Amino acid sequence: QMQLVESGGGLAQAGGSLRLSCAASGRTFSRYAMGWFRQTPGKEREFVAVISWSGGSALYADSVTGRFTISRDNAENMVYLQMNSLKPEDTAVYYCAAAKWGTLVAKPLVSDFDSWGQGAQVTVSS
Secondary structure, three states: OEEEEEEOOEEEEOOOOEEEEEEEEEOOHHHOOEEEEEEOOOOOOEEEEEEOOOOOOEEEOOOOOOOEEEEEEOOOOEEEEEEOOOOHHHOEEEEEEEEOOOOOOOOOOHHHEEEEOOOEEEEEEO
């Protein structure tokens, strides 16, 4: 498994921006796709974005397409989520996750990921 530590969460106003970072250690980072999920109380964890092992391909949830950008730095074992044009409905705990595979699948599921960070709170005020 991989050890993952998120940072960069916090409070933002609607229309503002935040950048989440995730530091990875353990198994070879560059072999695996990396993703971001989010969760609010009483709801299931939902997919936000995923990036392939090389960084050449990415997939986003419809709710964040055009506003969020996932990226990675394989030399530094880091993955990022740039969040722009934030909305109050983006408020959630955001989790970094390492996939079991390197390439993308059409609809990433929680079960496709086997390593998770502790989560970072993002709160967007209206």
